[in-house]
Amino acid sequence: MATAADRLLRRLEWQVVRRLDGQLQGSYRTLFRGSGIDFADLREYTAEDDVRHIDWNVTARLDEPYVRQYTEDRELTAWLVLDLSASMRFGGEGRGKDSTLTELAVCLARMLTQGGNRVGAVLFDNRHRFVLPPRSGRLHVLRLAHEIDKAAARPSEPGSTDVDGMLRLAAATARRRSLVFVVSDFIGAGGVDWEASLTRLTFRHEVVALRVVDPVELDLPDLGLVVVEDAETGEQVLVDTGDPQFRQRLRAEVDAREAAVDAAMRRAGVAAHLVGTDEDPLQALVAMIQDARRRRRR
Template sequence: MASAPDRLLRRLEWQVIRRLDGQLQGAYRTVFRGSGIDFADLREYTHEDDVRHIDWNVTARLDEPYVRQYTEDRELTAWLVLDLSASMRFGGAADDGRGKDGVLTELAVCLARLFTQGGNRLGAILYDNGLQRVVPARTGRTHVLRLAHEIGKATDELAHRKDTSVGVATDVDGMLRLAASQARRRSLVFVISDFLSGDTVNWEDSLSRLTHRHEVVAIRVVDPMELDLPDLGLVLVEDAETGEQVLVDTSDPMFQQRLREEVDVREGAVAAAMRRSRVTSHRISTDQDPLLALVEMVRWSKRRRA
């Protein structure tokens, strides 16, 4: 009998990977033009160029901005940075019971298969405050199966562990710093997380540093109830990150208004940090089909770069 990772991979290959084969790689490889390893040439700067590619020495000599061009690497290295923290185990209210961790798993396995089947290398970082696991960059279907197994193993381990990190917000900053230390050569980095790190956005500097060297795509996974809590009467609410429990009346208009204001502030802060870090950001909800959402992400990327 096929294992759970093998069944998941077969389903993803049948449902979506054939539809995206050649599209995702083509959509994102173009971002490496002018950003490879081997220097090729100089040309005058245009307003569409990334200012990070300006050669300041030549610009100073010629009194005109010039950018450096590089030959593109034949093979692409990609990394998946996967947030397995307590808040990612929230959700599952949809008919299929898929929570944020389920969305993360399907996205991760699908992306891994898409990139490795073209001969590209892919690594992964599995992160929680109490668990950090690095899957070295490899290629091939067997490697994808190993990654799916590692995600399932880590998720089960964290679900059954007495969480020693309760009371401590997710260290998203630490997760991004670990990613930067592991991805040594220029890579395409997918960060799949809810980017919830307590009351403050403390990870912007680390995200900016990661973006300075790599092409970074942030995929935010959210649950509808995190954005708009329905009227459920009196409920006991527990903060997945801190473990704090509070009895609230969800039918209270004052509570609903205060909650919406807090959500707006949080979402605005996260979106602003993404923009300042110059990161391509997508948001996927647990009430969406993650695979269809991935197809739309690819189409959006291709339209944007056309």
Template structure:
């Protein structure tokens, strides 16, 4: 009997490989531009370019900023760093951050391995971490899907998400230059204490952050008196979601948190994408491909 992971992969293969793979220029290319290792050309700097690729010698001679372009590696090793902490487990009618993360992870893994590339995964929550070494092939993608399924079935340990610890583990695990895709809500008690860890990853790897958000976290609907529980600490409080003062305070806190996360992402220089739980993850991946192509032009 086919498991949920088998059914998910079967459904995604039809949509992912037909809709995404055809948009990639060659079987070895990824949906994200890798810096590669071989210098190819120079061109004028544009505001979308990574400042780390500026050729300062040429810039000084021509008195205009120029960036180096590199050929992309024909064989790619990709790593999925997956936040499976308590705050990512909230589900409503089968849809939520956990389900969105699963579809994104399986879709990306199949897309990478379809081109003959290897993909590894780091499954992280505060209590347990699972590292799946990079391999290629559909069977390996199924293994990743099964491991996510098993990890999601476990009761997540209470406590604030240690995102800094997750990124430290990623830096210690991924030794060779790779594409590292971090999938998380980037919400933790430490605020943006994950910023140094994400920056450290960029020193050696091409890093992409996919932030999964639930619309309820950004704009709590007016539901009257409700009991709200912190997914990570288990703390429960009774709140009046219709109280104008409560809504104003909550809006200010959410705005401050979102601004802090956006600013930290910009400082790290990481390509960041936001995927809502109400979105189709496959449509979100298509949009990422198109955005990456626009940046390369």
């Protein structure tokens, strides 16, 4: 009998073949970095260097131009860093942020491994951390889907997401130059205390952030008196969602949080993509690839 993970993979494979074929196929390194070589080290810039190899993040921090050195490497390794914390369980039945994360992760893993590339994963919540070493093949993707399912079946742990800890674990795990997809809502009690860790991750890796959000988190509808529960702390508060002052304060808090996250992503030099739970995850991946191609042509 097929497991839930196997049924999910079969359904997504059918959709991927029909709708994403030609969009995610081909040279992923060429798409994201525009180079067929692998990062080796950093050194100071000299007049003979190609300016396209300047690492602008490091240059800005050290106030001296530095360039990336590369070595030939034909194989691409990708890592999926997956936030499985309590806040990712927010949303309707079967359409929560965790469901969107699962579909994004499985689709990315299947498309990457179809091209012969290796994919590893870091599954993270505050108490449980699981690392799936990079491998290729359909069975490996099925193992990933199974591990995500198993993690989702555990009771959620209270407490705010340690996004900084998740990114530090990713950096410690992915030793070799890789393409890293971070799938998370980037919501934690520390605000954007993860910015430094995200920046360090970009020193060695090409990093793409897929930020999963529920529309209700961005614009709370007028539902009258409701009990609102913090998904990470379990704290419950009775609020009047129709109160103009409450809505104004909430709007200001949401706008400030979104601005802080966007600014931190830009400073870290990370390509960030917002994926709503009301969106088609497959279409979101197409949009991500199209955006990467536009940025590469600039």
